[in-house]
Amino acid sequence: MPLELDPTVVTVAAGAVLLGLTSGALGTFAVLRRQSLLGDVMSHAALPGVVGGYLVAGTRTLPAMLAGALVTGLAAAALAWTLHRRLRVKSEAALGAALGLGFALGVVLLSYVQRQPGAGSAGLETFLFGQAAATLRSDLVVLMVVAALCLGAVTIFFGELELATFDPTYARARGHSVELYDAALTGLLAVAVVIGLQLVGVVLMSALVVAPAVAARQFARSLRGMFWLAGGTGAACALTGALVSAASPGLATGPVVVLVASVVAGLALLVGPERGRSAEA
């Protein structure tokens, strides 16, 4: 079996597990706080940041591109927030406008960069639908640090995040800094989206955030249980997609990952004991 020996496949698999674990686990909060669409806005609007990060760094450097993605993703979220809260645009229209603007900007930038001479720019378009094979050994360190920071932060402040998610009004009345936790969770959602871009791509990334959490909700009886179950589900889906795509040259990883995650979520909705069809009985 080449799978056991090929270091490229090991790197790809390890990267996929890290991404799936982080995005899936953090998706718990996105789903419970009804911020799934916000995740979609952030992932599409991450594209100009990815290209911008590449332009600034001069080469294909993962930390620079992820930082750029984080900046433009959060900027789009802030734009949607401003349209909705300050200018009274309906929330889904505000989210749609921010998504469209961010993504259009990204595609224009991407076409511009690809017309420039230079070897490094080739492959940036894999950020559209993801390419597992693009994961480098050096990327793993970055992914590991980001995953450890995110999951560690959530574990440390778990009680506060739980209360701020379930009942923000009561939490505020009890003197918890709900605004701070709101901002932190939005930031973590942005990280959850951005970290998986290379593997899944900007177009489908939010599905990897949402689907594992939806599946986990069907079985979890506590927030902690849902958090880790969603993380495990995300890791499994990402790993499956990455291996299938690595074995079939030219097949984009994102759609495979999302198909796997959607099947898992669909099955969970049908058989999960906590909610959905079987819970109605």
Next chain:
Amino acid sequence: MVTPGADLAPLVATDRLTVDYGEGPALRDVTLTVPGGVMGAVVGPNGAGKSTLLKSVLGLLTPRSGRALLLGDSPHRTRHRVGYVPQRSSVDWDFPADAQTVVTMGLYRGLGPFRRPGRRERERAMQALETVGMGHLAKRQIGRLSGGQQQRVFLARALVQDPELYLLDEPLAGVDAASEAAIIAVLRSERERGKTVLAVHHDLVSLGDYFDWVALVNVTLRAQGPTATTLSEEALADTYGGRVVLAARPDRPGVREEAAVAT
């Protein structure tokens, strides 16, 4: 039994409080003084600003003018000591947690980061659940509880704080008879222990039975004081716009319908 308002400093007070959401004032010029030791109700028609009053007192809304005092100090400094019970409909009950977990949330503030609620916290939550008659449902998912049981979980979460003041937003709305009786019994026993209760209430029929102090609110404060002397036909007509005729008499059949028309 404590006489309402006897020699106790006000635990809740507002001074010419005006709150504005941007479409005309929700509350105007409200000067309220809730004496310590009462079982008090805030009553008024829908949209009269009852919940707004409670949230302003907790410092959750910023008044346009005037101010609120809670336990004799700024709400931001004292509100964590209040047993606040928000409206049941303000949260999504489809959240992965059992009843005991939600009650334990009343103790998170004392824990801080890194520390998880331990056996002591779980036991205190269990005791509070038993007090509201829900010990046997401690492990039930909150989404599978009835409305009344969910409301009792919220009450238990406030009880576990052992606060000196309870502020409750519509604790009896959409609640079954058994839960209503349990909630009132718990609040009465807390009052007997010297605690103060202030609840937004919507049912004029039960008002006189449950509460010994009342504030009538319709954007402005129409009347406040002991229920027996404050709840006159004139005061109610003034608060509800003249559509209620002595609704506070449970012995009169058909009164509940009149009250329903008014709200």
